[in-house]
Amino acid sequence: MKFVCSKQDLVEAVTIVQKAVMAKATLPILEGIYIEAGDKVKLVGNCFDLGIEYNLQADDIEAGSIVVNSRIFGDIVRRLPDSEVFIQVKDNFVVSIECLNSYFEIKGLSAEGYPMLPEIDEESKIVISQNTLRDMIRKTIYAISDDENRRILTGSLMEAADGDFSVVSLDGFRLAYAKTIIKEDVSFKAVIPGKNLNEIQKILETTDKEIKITLSKNQALFEMDNCRVISSLLDGEYMNYRSFIPEQYETVIEVNVREITEGIERASLITSDDKRFPVKLNIADNKLLITTNAEVGASKEEIEVEMDGNDLTIGFNPRYLLDSLKVIDDENIVISFSSSIGPSVIKPVSGDKYLFMVLPVRMSN
Amino acid sequence: MKFVCSKQDLVEAVTIVQKAVMAKATLPILEGIYIEAGDKVKLVGNCFDLGIEYNLQADDIEAGSIVVNSRIFGDIVRRLPDSEVFIQVKDNFVVSIECLNSYFEIKGLSAEGYPMLPEIDEESKIVISQNTLRDMIRKTIYAISDDENRRILTGSLMEAADGDFSVVSLDGFRLAYAKTIIKEDVSFKAVIPGKNLNEIQKILETTDKEIKITLSKNQALFEMDNCRVISSLLDGEYMNYRSFIPEQYETVIEVNVREITEGIERASLITSDDKRFPVKLNIADNKLLITTNAEVGASKEEIEVEMDGNDLTIGFNPRYLLDSLKVIDDENIVISFSSSIGPSVIKPVSGDKYLFMVLPVRMSN
Numbered sequence: 001m002k003f004v005c006s007k008q009d010l011v012e013a014v015t016i017v018q019k020a021v022m023a024k025a026t027l028p029i030l031e032g033i034y035i036e037a038g039d040k041v042k043l044v045g046n047c048f049d050l051g052i053e054y055n056l057q058a059d060d061i062e063a064g065s066i067v068v069n070s071r072i073f074g075d076i077v078r079r080l081p082d083s084e085v086f087i088q089v090k091d092n093f094v095v096s097i098e099c100l101n102s103y104f105e106i107k108g109l110s111a112e113g114y115p116m117l118p119e120i121d122e123e124s125k126i127v128i129s130q131n132t133l134r135d136m137i138r139k140t141i142y143a144i145s146d147d148e149n150r151r152i153l154t155g156s157l158m159e160a161a162d163g164d165f166s167v168v169s170l171d172g173f174r175l176a177y178a179k180t181i182i183k184e185d186v187s188f189k190a191v192i193p194g195k196n197l198n199e200i201q202k203i204l205e206t207t208d209k210e211i212k213i214t215l216s217k218n219q220a221l222f223e224m225d226n227c228r229v230i231s232s233l234l235d236g237e238y239m240n241y242r243s244f245i246p247e248q249y250e251t252v253i254e255v256n257v258r259e260i261t262e263g264i265e266r267a268s269l270i271t272s273d274d275k276r277f278p279v280k281l282n283i284a285d286n287k288l289l290i291t292t293n294a295e296v297g298a299s300k301e302e303i304e305v306e307m308d309g310n311d312l313t314i315g316f317n318p319r320y321l322l323d324s325l326k327v328i329d330d331e332n333i334v335i336s337f338s339s340s341i342g343p344s345v346i347k348p349v350s351g352d353k354y355l356f357m358v359l360p361v362r363m364s365n
Numbered sequence: 366m367k368f369v370c371s372k373q374d375l376v377e378a379v380t381i382v383q384k385a386v387m388a389k390a391t392l393p394i395l396e397g398i399y400i401e402a403g404d405k406v407k408l409v410g411n412c413f414d415l416g417i418e419y420n421l422q423a424d425d426i427e428a429g430s431i432v433v434n435s436r437i438f439g440d441i442v443r444r445l446p447d448s449e450v451f452i453q454v455k456d457n458f459v460v461s462i463e464c465l466n467s468y469f470e471i472k473g474l475s476a477e478g479y480p481m482l483p484e485i486d487e488e489s490k491i492v493i494s495q496n497t498l499r500d501m502i503r504k505t506i507y508a509i510s511d512d513e514n515r516r517i518l519t520g521s522l523m524e525a526a527d528g529d530f531s532v533v534s535l536d537g538f539r540l541a542y543a544k545t546i547i548k549e550d551v552s553f554k555a556v557i558p559g560k561n562l563n564e565i566q567k568i569l570e571t572t573d574k575e576i577k578i579t580l581s582k583n584q585a586l587f588e589m590d591n592c593r594v595i596s597s598l599l600d601g602e603y604m605n606y607r608s609f610i611p612e613q614y615e616t617v618i619e620v621n622v623r624e625i626t627e628g629i630e631r632a633s634l635i636t637s638d639d640k641r642f643p644v645k646l647n648i649a650d651n652k653l654l655i656t657t658n659a660e661v662g663a664s665k666e667e668i669e670v671e672m673d674g675n676d677l678t679i680g681f682n683p684r685y686l687l688d689s690l691k692v693i694d695d696e697n698i699v700i701s702f703s704s705s706i707g708p709s710v711i712k713p714v715s716g717d718k719y720l721f722m723v724l725p726v727r728m729s730n
Contacts, residue, residue: 069661072634072661072662075634076631076634079627079630079631079634080631081627094662101628101666101667101668102628102631102664102665102666103664103665103666104631104635104662104663104664104665105662105663105664106635106661106662107661107662262444262446263466263467265444266441266444266445266467266469269437269440269441269444270469270471296434296437296471296472297437297459297469297470297471297472298469298470299467299468299469299470300467300468300469301466301467301468302466303466
């Protein structure tokens with residue numbers, strides 16, 4: 001095997017496929033990157049839960065395949081000068097890496113026995129922009145549960161139906177939902193593990209370029225220009241989250257996102273995650289008063305809002321509110337409070353691109 | 366006590382004095398920042414080894430003093446809106462912090478019993494620019510030993526003599542020396558603890574503004590515009606480091622700093638701090654060949670140099686070479702090798718602003 005490629009392209013390929021390589025594995029081959037040169041050069045990382053294949057732009061290709069240790073190969077490639085890189089497999093699986101005046105030889109492994117990525121039946125496919133998927137994952141990933149006893153909640157539900165594509169996460173305390181419109185008339189439901197979504201989010205570029213999402217029975221396939229990502233799915237039925245969202249609200253406010261975020265951030269300095277001391281919101285006279293009262297001290301913050309409905313006092317764990325507020329890019333939002341003990345809902349001023357639901361904390365007085 | 370100041374100024378003052386406040390102390394007052402308002406407002410942090418006093422620009426001052434918890438006060442101040450901040454001490458040592466629509470109250474402590482900074486006799490004083498001191502600390506701090514059994518080496522020697530001011534650090538394997546010219550005809554020697562130098566380095570601005578360094582018997586005083594830093598000294602006699610520096614060299618090369626740094630960085634990927642596999646330098650025919658040969662693989666790198674003297678083969682722990690190379694801003698340097706088993710010295714192409722000495726590693730073959 002032999003090929004020439006640019007250092008920059010090789011670094012990008014290695015960085016992306018490394019996300020699917022185990023750092024520690026019982027078999028050395030599983031700590032490796034699979035490299036195959038044929039008509040083109042393909043790099044693969046595969047930890048079974050997640051597999052990534054990257055097509056690298058290369059020249060002077062001589063066919064063959066090899067597996068190289070991911071950490072050592074990655075460290076070397078990243079440190080090479082910005083120039084053309086010559087990769088060649090020599091006798092005894094030794095791989096040489098040459099770039100300007102730098103020359104490396106590392107021990108490779110036979111590609112035989114490397115677990116290849118599964119083929120995916122193209123059952124249901126949708127196409128959206130990378131930007132859109134990236135934003136939808138960002139808006140929902142924080143609400144994924146880390147409770148391994150309810151495994152289904154350690155992933156996000158991706159659902160296509162009626163011309164909508166949505167991503168939903170929830171744990172016991174809050175729910176995050178993001179939606180976009182699709183052209184395809186398909187219908188599917190699948191729960192993608194949170195740690196895979198985290199890696200996919202990093203691979204997605206800030207670009208309007210397309211990404212194809214294909215759902216089969218046991219896998220989801222995400223296809224970009226040079227890169228295919230295959231994720232396992234979580235087994236089981238996802239909760240019927242729509243039934244949790246209240247339909248009637250006692251109080252509704254429109255508020256500036258930056259003002260309420262900074263206000264709650266400051267208030268949270270006093271409570272600092274101590275569940276005994278929630279952040280208290282007081283809504284009256286078109287004013288939102290944020291107060292705290294804890295052992296170390298007290299705080300008070302006043303923000304102008306537009307309100308509709310009754311005066312209301314409600315307590316929150318500040319972290320739960322902040323997690324939602326921090327993924328919102330709009331200037332203003334609408335917060336709807338079902339009651340001082342029921343769930344509250346954060347939505348855009350117009351449209352329904354996202355919805356965040358947070359449960360309040362009961363206050364002692 | 367009462368005063369008004371800008372949020373930015375207060376953040377800077379708190380950030381600087383916090384460097385001398387203990388994160389955990391048996392007495393709560395030692396986890397605090399001392400604030401005193403009189404003609405001006407003064408903030409103090411003091412952990413005995415290191416004391417910092419900062420003069421804050423303030424208005425509407427009402428005299429008084431208080432101690433506030435450093436962490437809580439710092440967190441709040443940093444999160445305030447960018448505006449004027451009103452600080453006031455109320456009954457029972459409660460401190461109120463007010464800024465636009467934000468209002469905080471935190472519990473303070475009586476300033477009585479706070480350990481004030483010692484007065485320093487102005488015995489020997491020199492004045493240099495903050496930039497110069499910052500660069501001298503940066504060039505030498507990495508070679509400070511962390512061996513508590515040889516405590517004197519856990520600090521840097523600051524020495525004034527014959528119109529020169531120098532800073533020196535050394536551990537068992539390398540030595541770092543930086544020098545500047547001073548106008549003062551003073552002579553002193555003092556060893557400043559490494560961790561204090563680390564904090565001082567962060568406080569120093571990238572500016573030509575002056576810093577006064579005053580040495581007394583037990584303390585060193587560093588005075589900047591708004592800020593006084595008092596450091597303890599390490600007891601004992603510093604090693605006579607000058608006697609270690611060889612006077613005769615077998616081989617001398619002039620080499621590009623970036624080229625040799627990147628070459629050794631790449632080579633070190635193969636040896637990765639494994640003492641059994643040093644980086645080997647081969648000097649011959651105006652070429653420097655950097656090679657490694659370890660279990661995971663091998664590397665080879667060739668760099669053009671200008672050489673003087675004999676051909677030479679020598680081994681190094683790459684980290685020791687890199688630590689020195691990374692603090693050099695010059696384009697080229699001169700490396701002088703006393704022999705393949707004696708110390709090597711890195712110096713500027715002209716002048717003597719710095720000198721780094723590294724011991725080689727004996728190679729098995």
